[in-house]
Amino acid sequence: MILAVLSGFLAALILAFSGKLFRGRLSVLLGLLPLSIFNYFLYFFPDISAGKVITFSYRWIPSLGINLDFRLDGLSMLFVMLITGIGALIYFYAASYLEGHKFLDRFYAYLSLFMGSMLGLVLADNTLLIFIFWELTSISSFFLIGFNNDNAESRKSALMALAITGCGGFFLLASFVLMGIATQTYSIGQMLAAPGFLKEQPAYELVLFFLFVGSFSKSAQFPFHFWLPGAMKAPTPVSAYLHSATMVKAGIYLLARFSPLLGDHLLWTNTLMITGGFTMLYAAAHSVFKKDLKSILAYSTISALGMLVFLIGIGTRYAIVAAAAFILVHALYKAGLFLITGIIDHEAGTRNIDKLGGLRKWFPLVALAGLLAALSSAGVPLTFGFIGKDLIYEATLHTQDFFRYTLTPLALITNILLLYAGFSTGIRPFAGSIPENLSKGPLHPSLSPLLWIPPLILGGLSIFFGLLPYVPDQLLVSHAASSIYGSYIFLPLKIWHGFNLTLLLSAVTIVAGAALYFLYRPATASAATQYWLQWFSPQHLTEWTGEKTRLFAYHYTKMLQNGYLRSYILTITVFLIGLIGYRFFSTVDLRVNTSGFTEIRFFEFVVFAITVIATITTVFTNSRLTAIVSMSIIGLSICLIYVYYGAPDLAMTQFTIDTLTVVLFVLVLYRLPQYLINSNRKMKLRDGLVAFSFGTLISLITLQALISPANKEISRFYADNAYLLAKGKNVVNVILVDFRGADTMVETMVLTIAALGVYSLLKLNVKPTDKD
């Protein structure tokens, strides 16, 4: 199991080193990876069908309570099948779609990374593990969305997606930590053992709020929806994978996973119903005004995600089964539509629905796949979409009085608009006659089977599942629904429910949607009219905040990190004076106790006098060399003091360091021009003041330290045990190499980093044109 989960990461690692092999035709072979994982998980079907939950555990960081705990139940199974099944189709499709691309190996590395993260996310049993995989999906999707990195728009949307979903991740972590504190465990399995517990905790509202922000950001719910249309800059196979089956469904997965723990509460139900309901209507309405095939798909995806959130919010048995079924329905037809859009873009060179038509004459099989997907998205009888749509109406009709009359029309309108979106993308490009701009024929006349087979498989599955609904029901939907609901649901999917209100609603959906499709065409200039409203749109506000933060950081850095050593030292010193001074004078009772002092001996007086004279010389000399030499005299005097007071190790080190420092200074300063007057009276006064205050402060602290009671326990421990435990008589050295050896190790690394810094700064000859 762990191999299955981590194989995506392994594949990415291998591709990083041996990518050249897979840049050409061999890339098709990579499709075997998701396919074999898919097959591996097929073995678990009997157990899942028997209602079992399969767990695997591997030790990882037991001290933090994080282990590689994996848990496979009905809900995870549904997602695993989507991730690997659709993943396999995407792998094969991309081999032809991106054929000959310079970075095809890199693309597959990102894709494998992403698939591995998604698998980990839906299989993890530990909330912190979920968080780790969640962040990994954000990062790997950032790479995928920005894959065309020579395009500025593409980079911008990748960054936007990362910013939104990454921020959401922090909220998610907060939610998980709160849950962990409340339940004393990070294991979902253990939390599920006491499902009502979290709902009674005082932290429930906060847990819910953080969880919602996290999932809504990932699943593109209003007001975080805007990153998704931007993410359409990705190559089409990526859009198909991310937006039909995986990335955006991660938030849905999370809500479904925690539904038995946190759901069935007024706050949960209402928030999800309102957010989901608003998002599905808002996005569906937007999709109608779009002309770009991918934009239409983007908004209809947001709408479908809203629908799922809405259904999980309702939370009744019908709604949960509807949600589980709709996840599958949507994944099948949306992935198909995306892939078809990719083919159209690839062959016709445009995605504008005004410039497309009659493509069935080019590719009859692709047209068939498009038709099947569109019919399923419309919910025409005998497709799987019909069953999904039926269940949605069943769910809204089975609510209480007030909701029944508000939610049902809401779902109806959304479904009509979604039908329009499905028809626009799946049928319109293939219907009618070929427009003039396409009269030259397809760009690549021989269409690779790798391109047209995947959408056809998806379309075929939509019909197959629609004709034999007990197949997906028995295999996936009923067990997934039971996992979401928290207990077993018996509600078999059926083709025919008899003549009732649900059927009437379905009929109305199809008729009204078809009418909309035939009578309406999006006008060209409807977007610019509400220009001033754009300022308040979440997208604009996010961009505005981002830009202002960048500007602030720029000015802030320019002020504090201006590159002048003198101002760094000034800043650090003034800050220290302020910080230590405040703490010192506000909390310590100043006393100077001279009674313990010994008489000043003659040689002490001599060293003191030398130090003072050298200090004065350093400050007032007009020659750099003199200043350096006097500085080193100060250092050597301090060495002498160390020697007198019994710190020979310190004295030795100080002595050698002092010598080397002088050499270093001389090396640099010997080449500089004669001493120049480059500070005026005012600056000198300021520097003097700062130096004087800092010196006074340090002296006061030293005097104070003399009378403070010292804790001798630690030094006694080292003195007593240096020889016993470490066989050394020099305590200082034993501490350095044995007791605190790890510290020394890290310090040598710090030295190394310093040396590397100096070396690269001076050796790296950046040409002026390369700077930036």
Added chain:
Amino acid sequence: MQSTILKTATNYLLPLLLLFSVFILLRGHYESGGGFVGGLVASIAFVLHSFAYGLERTQKLLKYPPKSFIPVGLLLSFMSGVLPMFGGKAYMTGVWSSEPLPVIGLVGSALFFDIGVFIVVIGVTLTILFTISESIDQ
């Protein structure tokens, strides 16, 4: 800087200082000294040589660029900590030979740790000094 006195003195001082630095390194466990100070003394010896004979001669004397000393030292320090792990002990547990070696005395893993520090310090100091003085000469 071409001074015959300095050159002649360096000829005697360089080996003496290097010996002295090893002496400091080895005595560190019982008396004042240790890898850090020893490394600094050794670096000073090479700096002195570079003053007398110029940078190029010193670099030739060293055979390898000083920056290549750093990973060697780091690895040695690190491995001395890893060594006890093969015996099932925690990282950096002190391990000691049972019999004292002639001249050097009892040998333990801490010695190799200190030798690692010694080499890193030489590498770091000389890398910084030589890089700076090279860039000034240009």
